[in-house]
Amino acid sequence: MYGAERQQLLAQRARQDGRIDVTAAAAEFEVAPETIRRDLAALERQGLLRRVYGGAIAVERLDFEPGVPLRDQTNAEAKERIAKAALDSVPDRGTVLLDGGTTTAKLAALLPADRELTVVTNSLPAANHLAARHSISVHLLGGRVRGTTLATVDSWALDVLRQLTVDVGFFGTNGFSTARGCTTPDPAESAVKSAMIAACRRRVLLADHSKYGDDQFSRFAELSEIDRVITDDGLDRAAVDELQRIEAEVVLA
Numbered sequence: 001m002y003g004a005e006r007q008q009l010l011a012q013r014a015r016q017d018g019r020i021d022v023t024a025a026a027a028e029f030e031v032a033p034e035t036i037r038r039d040l041a042a043l044e045r046q047g048l049l050r051r052v053y054g055g056a057i058a059v060e061r062l063d064f065e066p067g068v069p070l071r072d073q074t075n076a077e078a079k080e081r082i083a084k085a086a087l088d089s090v091p092d093r094g095t096v097l098l099d100g101g102t103t104t105a106k107l108a109a110l111l112p113a114d115r116e117l118t119v120v121t122n123s124l125p126a127a128n129h130l131a132a133r134h135s136i137s138v139h140l141l142g143g144r145v146r147g148t149t150l151a152t153v154d155s156w157a158l159d160v161l162r163q164l165t166v167d168v169g170f171f172g173t174n175g176f177s178t179a180r181g182c183t184t185p186d187p188a189e190s191a192v193k194s195a196m197i198a199a200c201r202r203r204v205l206l207a208d209h210s211k212y213g214d215d216q217f218s219r220f221a222e223l224s225e226i227d228r229v230i231t232d233d234g235l236d237r238a239a240v241d242e243l244q245r246i247e248a249e250v251v252l253a
Contacts, residue, residue: 001029007039011048014058021055021210053177053213053239078208078232081253083107085230086170089204093117094167098126099196100151100189101172103206105129111136120166122152122192146189153188161195169200171221173207175214178242181223183216190218197221202228209234223248 006029014020020040026033040056043049049056083106090096090107093116098104100123108126111117113135121127122141130138141160143152171193173182182205184190197203197220205226212235223229228249235252243250 003039006031007043010036010039011043011058014043014049014056019052019055019057019210020049023054025055052175054210054234057214075208075210075232078234078253079103079106079206081232082206082208082230083110085251085253086204086206087112089168089170089202089228089230090115091117091167095120095165097121097166097169097196097200098123099169099171099193100126100146100149101206103208104170104172107170107206120164122157122196124150124152141192143192144188146186148186149189151189151192153186153192157192158195161192161199164199166200168202168204169196170204170206171196171226173205173211173220175211175216176205176207176223176229177213177215178223178246180215181219182221182226183219185216185218187218190220193220197225204228204230206230208232209239212239 010020010025022033022036025036040049040051044051047059049058079102082103086107087110090111095118098108098119098121105123105125108129113133116135118137118139119130120139120141124145127138127140130136141152141157143154143156145152174185175183184193203226209232223246226248228251229243230251230253233252240250
């Protein structure tokens with residue numbers, strides 16, 4: 001296959017799927033990952049996509065925010081490992097915050113039954129996981145429910161968060177990087193996440209490696225505000241070094 005043919009197929013795949021993964025594309029086309037990276041660089045120069053960590057996103061899909069079912073299936077095994085690793089950050093008793101996200105919802109499902117916790121969340125899936133737990137008191141933040149993420153946003157959530165002090169908060173994100181911090185596409189959801197960051201004494205970010213470098217529209221936290229970053233071992237050494245230079249504790253699940 002000629003390079004131009006491969007690049008055309010890559011551009012089509014990016015428009016169709018929303019994202020190109022370098023490793024998967026290299027295996028599919030039976031070429032070295034470096035070849036795919038050069039192809040993506042060429043397509044980026046043509047304005048057809050934007051490169052991100054581990055691959056690229058089609059320009060047409062930069063504002064696309066997948067719904068919960070699709071996000072829950074994406075990197076599902078890595079998210080499960082991240083959620084399990086996050087259990088080490090959960091106190092035996094005290095207050096915990098879970099924001100809206102598929103990985104934080106997985107953590108909610110894994111919370112041990114023998115811990116006396118008060119959990120604050122704006123995530124309907126997380127609240128659903130915990131509602132029947134006798135040892136856990138669940139406080140669901142009010143507000144408008146975003147159908148895309150099944151999380152509550154706007155003033156009803158913000159007003160309550162300003163009055164809270166929580167021991168530890170667990171946060172998901174659509175993108176994170178040392179340059180732009182933690183970002184998400186929707187400003188309303190970003191505002192709630194920012195208020196959650198301010199309400200927590202300790203903050204833990206749960207994000208699989210594909211989110212690294214995929215900066216989104218609205219920032220809700222600088223990485224310097226995050227105490228621990230839990231990601232998966234797909235994050236390469238250079239990216240880990242970048243995170244550690246801002247003094248974040250990095251855990252690879």
